[in-house]
Amino acid sequence: MKILLCVPEYPPHHVGGGGPVFHALAQEYTKLGHEVMVIYGYYPTKHGFESLKQYTEYGIQFVQVPLLPTPRFTSFLKTVLPTGPWNLSKLRNIIRDFQPEKAHLHGYGLMFINQLAKIIVDQKIPYIYTLHGAPVSADKKGGIIQKVYNLYKHTWGKFILDHASDITAVSQYTIDNFSEFHPYKDRIRIVPNGIYPEEFAKQIDYNIYDQYNVPEGSTIYLSIGRIERRKGHDKFIKMIPSLVESGVDVRYFIAGQDNGYKQVLDSLSQELGVSERIYYLGFVSGDDKLSMLQHADYVIFPSEKETFGLVTLEAMASGTTPIINNIGGFVDIVQDGKNGIIVNFSRVEEYRGLIGKNINKDVMRGTVQYYNWKKIAINYLG
Structure with missing residues (x-):
């Protein structure tokens, strides 16, 4: 079968966890014997007129489509903007020539994906x-951005949902x-994101934390993800003084x-007197990431909002106990006390009661x- 995969971004240029997800799907569809074309948005454009x-690559056809450039101070729009209208006729021809039997679209609220949906609907391709x-x-910014998004929900957002032959969501959350x-609850089925468990079973023979001169007997807590307010790093930083008082x-x-x-986190940690206990590593991948996961005592997820939480699975596959906030898509994955720990990161006393608790590695890997x-x-x- 010919499958057209339409995504807002693709490695190496991706702003969140979507890139690896789309890469894995393209690979797996190909391994299953399908012919795959990936059309993806390219946001690091200078003027949007790039071809x-x-x-x-690897038997997969790719079409990189430049998106309109993001205005200054609006980095949150990186994958939201459309491509220029001058590219649409080319995309129509590319899709028509490929003759896909099925398309798979990702991303709500993203104008480029809606542009592709319109072409796909016009060509009567099920997706x-x-x-x-x-x-x-939109809700955080308010004003004109919120008004534009509300208009989107009742026009393009409704269009792409109404015409889908199959709607899936990554979590019940x-x-x-x-x-x-x-309005589409009865039509939506849950298909979660995934990982390659065998990649995390590989044992790394060095401990990345050694280079930071971590004192012997320390308890290492790890967070992986973009440093932004909704990830909740500040919640755990506020817990550190209490944990230290408890002997951790x-x-x-x-x-x-x-x-x-x-x-913001620097100011908070200085105010609480815990700056020397916090280490910023930047983006980490490959064996260094595996070493971080395998040699941490806990991987923590204090996020305020998370629709899935892929790193939770990576922690389990590495045999390291995940501690998640009692919110979001995390709770679709974690069963408290069985394959991870669920806490309310707003309650220090609740977290202190978990000191020293760990989960069976075989259960997590299962x-x-x-x-x-x-x-x-x-x-x-x-």
Whole structure:
């Protein structure tokens, strides 16, 4: 079968966890014997008039489409903006020539994906539409941005949902907590994101934390993800003084790109007198990431909002206990006390009661087998 995968971004240029998800799906569809074309948005453009780029890698056809450039101070729009109208006729021809039997679209609230949906509907191609959540910036920004998004929900947002032959969501939280999707609840089925468990079973023979001169006997807490307010790093930092009073030598490592919030965390940690206990690693990947996961005592997720939480699975596959906030898509994955720990990160006393608690590694590694990418890809195609 010919499958057209339409996504807002693709590695190496991606702002969040979507890039690896789209990469894995393209690979798995190909391994299943399908012919795959990936059309993806390219946001690092200078003027938006760059040409489409077509190429083939690992048996997969790619079309890189430049999006309109993001205005200054609006980085949250990186994957939201459309491509220029001058590219649409080329895309129509590319899709028509490929003759896909099925399309798979990702991303709600993203104009480029809606542009592709219109072409796909016009060419009468059935498509799966996967929901990873909905934009949260509109409500935060308010004003004209919120008005534009409200208009989107009742026009383009409704169009792409109405015409989908199959709608999926990555978690129950995604369905329940975004009112945009409530009218479609009866049509939505859950297909979670996945990982390759075998990649995290590889044992790394060095401990990345050694280079930071971590005192012997310290307890290492790790967070992986962009440094921004909704990730909740501040919640755990506020807990550190209480944990130290309880006799825990806390060392908190934060791995991820700074989206402008590190300065806030620096001020908070200085105010609480815990700056020397916090380490910023920047973006980490490959064996260094595996070493971080395998040699941490806990991987923590104090996020305020998370529709899935892929790193939770990565922690389990690495044999390291995840501690999650009692919110979002995390709770679709974690069973408290069985394959992870669920706490309310706003309650210090609740967290202190968990000191020294760990979860059986075999149970955690057993959980992630359900989230193997091959199974996920087969599930998408029904």
